[in-house]
Amino acid sequence: MPTIAVIAHSKKSFGGGLGELRRVLHDAGHPEPLWYEVAKSRQVPKCANDAMAEGADLIFVWGGDGTVQRCINAVAQTDAVIAILPAGTANLLATNLGVPQDVADAVGIGLHGERKQLDLAKANGEYFAVMAGAGLDALMIDGADSGLKDRLGRAAYLWTGARNLKTSPVKAKVEVDGRTFHKGEVTCVLVGNVKDVFGDIEVFDGARPDDGLLEIGIVTAQSQAEWIRTLGTVVLGKTENSPFVITARGSKFKMTFDAPTPYEIDGGVRKKVEKLKVKVRPKAITICVPTAS
Numbered sequence: 001m002p003t004i005a006v007i008a009h010s011k012k013s014f015g016g017g018l019g020e021l022r023r024v025l026h027d028a029g030h031p032e033p034l035w036y037e038v039a040k041s042r043q044v045p046k047c048a049n050d051a052m053a054e055g056a057d058l059i060f061v062w063g064g065d066g067t068v069q070r071c072i073n074a075v076a077q078t079d080a081v082i083a084i085l086p087a088g089t090a091n092l093l094a095t096n097l098g099v100p101q102d103v104a105d106a107v108g109i110g111l112h113g114e115r116k117q118l119d120l121a122k123a124n125g126e127y128f129a130v131m132a133g134a135g136l137d138a139l140m141i142d143g144a145d146s147g148l149k150d151r152l153g154r155a156a157y158l159w160t161g162a163r164n165l166k167t168s169p170v171k172a173k174v175e176v177d178g179r180t181f182h183k184g185e186v187t188c189v190l191v192g193n194v195k196d197v198f199g200d201i202e203v204f205d206g207a208r209p210d211d212g213l214l215e216i217g218i219v220t221a222q223s224q225a226e227w228i229r230t231l232g233t234v235v236l237g238k239t240e241n242s243p244f245v246i247t248a249r250g251s252k253f254k255m256t257f258d259a260p261t262p263y264e265i266d267g268g269v270r271k272k273v274e275k276l277k278v279k280v281r282p283k284a285i286t287i288c289v290p291t292a293s
Helices: 017-027 040-051 063-075 091-099 104-110 136-143 148-152 155-163 224-235
Strands: 006-009 034-038 060-065 081-086 115-125 126-128 130-133 170-176 178-188 188-192 197-198 216-217 245-250 252-266 268-289
Touching: 006 017, 006 040, 017 060, 017 104, 034 040, 040 081, 060 063, 063 081, 063 091, 063 126, 063 197, 063 268, 081 104, 081 136, 091 148, 104 268, 130 148, 130 216, 136 268, 170 216, 178 216, 178 245, 197 216
Parallel strands: 006 034, 006 060, 060 081, 081 268
Antiparallel strands: 115 126, 115 268, 130 188, 130 252, 170 178, 170 252, 188 216, 216 245, 252 268
């Protein structure tokens, strides 16, 4: 019988909440899992380390992408196995992996699904599984953090995005695998490990979290009209047709900005930086995914 741990963000919920999770685990033969509840995602790493020290074979993570990222960063490159219970606003990693927002089904995937080794990316020393973004993307997420997501859900990102459309661009040099890829003004830079980095919108066509590569997208749109055109092509799945977006694929990216610039990883905003280095780490984490039919 495996030793199971649950790390739960107590302010996040779906289905019947943590009460349903306890019932489902009990009925599956796990009445007393190691149980950790946190009020903030930054408390997750300590819980993950405690769970591993207690011999946990499988760690269920209840929360959104930020909570999952904190756990992944703590256990990357170890033998820990992660099962996602998508209780957040966007749940982008769960969506990309096919983990449903249903407590019983998500638990079933954790207990009986496929254990798959996936790539991670490392940005300025911190692991992430979905994306990193600098510029407007980070401002948009930062503006939605102060309770707005709880009230508006995903619409909070659209609201704060609209408010920040007039943000001044920053001059940047972007290198891909050691070669200069772009030099000039940018309003947003995205690095992705998966296809969908905005809800159900496929931004990086062909991206896979197990191919040893990352995707990068540089947005140069500045005016409202240019952003509307850009977003229109992205929503239609034709990012490559936008004159304000350039993309590339590689294993190592370096971004140098001419002014301190905010960035985010998996929906969590970090301190402003003038340099952002991102590198792929192949097969760095094991995550439970639905069994292929």
